[in-house]
Amino acid sequence: MSRSNPRVLSTLERAGGFASAQEVYRLMQREGESIGLTTVYRSLQSLVNDKIVDVLRRDDGEAIYRLCGDAHHHHLVCKGCGDTVEIEGGAIEKWAKTMAEEFGFREVGHTAEIFGLCQKC
Amino acid sequence: MSRSNPRVLSTLERAGGFASAQEVYRLMQREGESIGLTTVYRSLQSLVNDKIVDVLRRDDGEAIYRLCGDAHHHHLVCKGCGDTVEIEGGAIEKWAKTMAEEFGFREVGHTAEIFGLCQKC
DNA sequence: ATGGAAATGAAAATCATTTTCATTTGTGAT
DNA sequence: ATCACAAATGAAAATGATTTTCATTTCCAT
Ligand SMILES: [Zn+2]
Ligand SMILES: [Zn+2]
Ligand SMILES: [Zn+2]
Ligand SMILES: [Zn+2]
Numbered sequence: 001m002s003r004s005n006p007r008v009l010s011t012l013e014r015a016g017g018f019a020s021a022q023e024v025y026r027l028m029q030r031e032g033e034s035i036g037l038t039t040v041y042r043s044l045q046s047l048v049n050d051k052i053v054d055v056l057r058r059d060d061g062e063a064i065y066r067l068c069g070d071a072h073h074h075h076l077v078c079k080g081c082g083d084t085v086e087i088e089g090g091a092i093e094k095w096a097k098t099m100a101e102e103f104g105f106r107e108v109g110h111t112a113e114i115f116g117l118c119q120k121c
Numbered sequence: 122m123s124r125s126n127p128r129v130l131s132t133l134e135r136a137g138g139f140a141s142a143q144e145v146y147r148l149m150q151r152e153g154e155s156i157g158l159t160t161v162y163r164s165l166q167s168l169v170n171d172k173i174v175d176v177l178r179r180d181d182g183e184a185i186y187r188l189c190g191d192a193h194h195h196h197l198v199c200k201g202c203g204d205t206v207e208i209e210g211g212a213i214e215k216w217a218k219t220m221a222e223e224f225g226f227r228e229v230g231h232t233a234e235i236f237g238l239c240q241k242c
Numbered sequence: 243a244t245g246g247a248a249a250t251g252a253a254a255a256t257c258a259t260t261t262t263c264a265t266t267t268g269t270g271a272t
Numbered sequence: 273a274t275c276a277c278a279a280a281t282g283a284a285a286a287t288g289a290t291t292t293t294c295a296t297t298t299c300c301a302t
Pocket of ligand 2: 093
């Protein structure tokens with residue numbers, strides 16, 4: 001495993017909102033930072049592993065990353081503009097637990113996301 | 122624009138649940154159907170345009186398609202052996218709808234999956 | 243039959259992401 | 273300071289899904 005290059009995280013912060021690996025890379029280049037695309041990818045992956053950033057998918061399939069608080073939560077994402085709202089998953093947490101118990105599953109986790117078109121789109 | 126090749130739709134039906142373009146293509150080949158990958162892609166796109174099929178993204182970014190009319194359900198997947206149980210998402214359907222309304226989102230969909238270790242694993 | 247439009251698919255192009263691997267850098271012991 | 277070894281780096285190649293190109297075939301209306 002490799003540790004995240006701190007300049008990648010700093011750039012993602014500065015980008016505000018979501019940015020893809022390619023975008024972070026281009027941004028760093030434009031700002032005169034010397035870094036390889038591979039390192040950007042590795043750093044973002046590492047940040048995802050450490051749950052410091054979230055990863056989602058654009059409609060075109062490109063992965064986009066964003067800083068994320070560590071509290072467990074879910075997302076409501078606009079298919080049009082990518083705007084995202086962090087939401088509570090109370091009902092889901094219960095649902096996942098109940099279902100898992102019913103079928104005897106252990107070490108249970110879950111993913112859940114809502115997507116649609118926001119008011120502006 | 123091209124119209125969808127009916128054999129693609131028929132294959133997607135037979136696949137049950139979600140299938141990627143590549144999977145539909147492989148399935149048709151295995152069944153001895155003569156078709157080009159390009160046509161599979163074009164047909165699926167056309168079906169999406171006509172809102173006959175839904176498209177989502179797997180975690181790895183691959184696009185997966187399914188008939189819109191399919192009975193909507195969710196999955197409980199074993200991380201160990203891959204065994205999958207189809208489950209009802211009652212609580213989630215309500216949660217998604219409520220959250221979307223609260224934030225004024227339209228044309229809303231959602232994904233939700235539970236994963237863990239089954240009894241055998 | 244004839245001409246043009248639509249459909250088809252093989253091959254090439256695209257593009258994000260991953261893998262490989264040689265080089266550089268950092269660290270700790272001597 | 274020197275040596276040894278692990279971690280980090282990045283250029284280049286590989287991968288894999290998807291799209292584009294374009295020549296050919298199939299349909300259909302006249
Ligand atoms: Zn929007
Ligand atoms: Zn949750
Ligand atoms: Zn299992
Ligand atoms: Zn559901």
